[in-house]
Amino acid sequence: MSKPSLRLRRVPTQGWGSTPGIAPLLPLLLLLLPLQAGANCPCQDPALCQPIRKHPNFEVFVFDVGGKTWKSYDWSQITTVALFGKYDSELMCYAHAKGARVVLKGDVSLKDIIDPNFRASWIAQQVNLAKTQYMDGINIDIEQEVNYSTPEYDALTALVQETADAFHHEIEGSQVTFDVAWSPKCIDRRCYNYTGIADACDFLFVMSYDEQSQVWSECMAAANAPCNQTLTAYDDYIKMGINPKKLVMGLPWYGYDYTCLTLSEDHVCTIAKVPFRGAPCSDAAGRQVPYKVIMKQVNSSISGILWDENQKSPYYNYKDSAGRFHQVWYDNPKSISLKATYTQTRGLRGIGMWNANCLDYSEDAIAKQQTEEMWKVLKPKL
Numbered sequence: 001m002s003k004p005s006l007r008l009r010r011v012p013t014q015g016w017g018s019t020p021g022i023a024p025l026l027p028l029l030l031l032l033l034p035l036q037a038g039a040n041c042p043c044q045d046p047a048l049c050q051p052i053r054k055h056p057n058f059e060v061f062v063f064d065v066g067g068k069t070w071k072s073y074d075w076s077q078i079t080t081v082a083l084f085g086k087y088d089s090e091l092m093c094y095a096h097a098k099g100a101r102v103v104l105k106g107d108v109s110l111k112d113i114i115d116p117n118f119r120a121s122w123i124a125q126q127v128n129l130a131k132t133q134y135m136d137g138i139n140i141d142i143e144q145e146v147n148y149s150t151p152e153y154d155a156l157t158a159l160v161q162e163t164a165d166a167f168h169h170e171i172e173g174s175q176v177t178f179d180v181a182w183s184p185k186c187i188d189r190r191c192y193n194y195t196g197i198a199d200a201c202d203f204l205f206v207m208s209y210d211e212q213s214q215v216w217s218e219c220m221a222a223a224n225a226p227c228n229q230t231l232t233a234y235d236d237y238i239k240m241g242i243n244p245k246k247l248v249m250g251l252p253w254y255g256y257d258y259t260c261l262t263l264s265e266d267h268v269c270t271i272a273k274v275p276f277r278g279a280p281c282s283d284a285a286g287r288q289v290p291y292k293v294i295m296k297q298v299n300s301s302i303s304g305i306l307w308d309e310n311q312k313s314p315y316y317n318y319k320d321s322a323g324r325f326h327q328v329w330y331d332n333p334k335s336i337s338l339k340a341t342y343t344q345t346r347g348l349r350g351i352g353m354w355n356a357n358c359l360d361y362s363e364d365a366i367a368k369q370q371t372e373e374m375w376k377v378l379k380p381k382l
C-alpha cells in the first residue's frame, strides 16, 4: 500500500510505449539508433547531446515534475535535474548547456528484482532509455517496505550496484543516485542496507521531509522537517560509516495543511488518527501544499506567521469556509538556512529539494522575490 500523502511523488515516467504511432516501427528504430545517435540529437548544437563529465564540488540536486517552469530556475546553481515528469528534450539541451546533468527516474517492484535476470533486463532498459534521450544517469526512487534478512534486502543492494556499474560503463561521467528516508532507522519500514547502497552508488539523496509519516506519540500537527531531528539523522547516517560526501540533503519546498480536531490557545492542533506502517498517526492526515500556495494564503491566516523554536519551523492557523481550523507547517528561507548551513559545516555532498516546481515563477513582484530567496539560501556561504 502506498502512502496517500506521497501522491505528489507518484508520477509515471514516460517511455517509448506511450507514443501511439511509433509502435510498429520500434524494432527498426532501435536498430538504427546506435548508427544515427548524432543525427537524432534534438539540440541546436549537437555537442549538447554529449553526457556531462565534470563533477561539481557541491551538488544542487533538483527534482522536476513537468511543465515549463524550469526556464525560471536558478541555473547558476543546478548541477543535476531528476526528471520525474515527462521527458523534455528542450530541458535536456538547456541543462547540458548549463553543465547540469539530467537523470531518469528509476522505480521497480522489489518482488521482481529478486530475479537476477529481471534485474539485468531492467537495467539494460534504463541504460538504453538514458542513451536514446541523451541523459546522464538515474535516480532510483524505491520507497517500498523492506525487512532485514530477506531476499529483497540483498536484491536491492545488488540492483543499485549493478545499475551503477552498467551506467558508469555505458555512459561516461554518468551519475547513479538513490533516495533514502530522512533517517536510517527503518523509517516507514524501509530497512535497507544503507552502507552497502551508499558504497555502490554516487550518492544518497536523503529525503529530509515527511518526518511525521509515523507519529508514535500524540496525534498533533507538527513540522514536516524539524531541524534537530533532521540534522541528528545525518549524524546517524555518518555514524554508520557513510562518508558525508555520499549524502545530499533533500529539503521540502512544500508543507502540510492539517485540519484540526481541536485547536488550543497555545496553537496545539490535534489531528485525526490515520495509521501508517504500524504507527497510530501520520502526516497522511494532512494534505501536501506547495510553497507557492502557502505564500498566497499566509497573509490571510488568523494567526500570522508563527515560529516554533523547538522545531525551528514556521507555521500558521487559518479557518476554512466551513469554519474548521487548519494548521499549516512548512519551510521558508529561515528554517532552510539552518539546515543548509549544516551541509557546509558537516561537509555533505550537496543540497536539493522536492521539488523545484513548488515555487511561484510568475512575474508577480512579491512572488518573484520570495522565489529568489528560496533559491538563494541553498548557496554555500563559505
Ligand SMILES: *[C@@H]1O[C@H](CO)[C@@H](O)[C@H](O)[C@H]1NC(C)=O
Pocket: 145, 146, 147, 150
Ligand atoms: C516485514 O515484516 C513485517 C512484520 O513481520 C510484516 O508484517 C511485513 O509484511 C513484512 N514486509 C515485507 C515487505 O516483507
Ligand SMILES: *[C@@H]1O[C@H](CO)[C@@H](O)[C@H](O)[C@H]1NC(C)=O
Pocket: 157, 193, 195, 196, 197
Ligand atoms: C551490505 O552490503 C554490502 C555490500 O554488498 C555487504 O558487504 C554487507 O555484508 C551488507 N550488509 C548486510 C548487513 O547485509
Ligand SMILES: *[C@@H]1O[C@H](CO)[C@@H](O)[C@H](O)[C@H]1NC(C)=O
Pocket: 228, 229, 231, 232
Ligand atoms: C539536538 O538536540 C539535542 C538535545 O537538545 C542536542 O544535544 C543536540 O546537540 C542537537 N543536535 C543538533 C544536530 O543540533
Ligand SMILES: *[C@@H]1O[C@H](CO)[C@@H](O)[C@H](O)[C@H]1NC(C)=O
Pocket: 295, 296, 299, 366
Ligand atoms: C504579506 O505580508 C508581508 C508582511 O506585511 C508582506 O511583505 C508581503 O508582501 C505580503 N504578501 C502578499 C502576497 O501580499
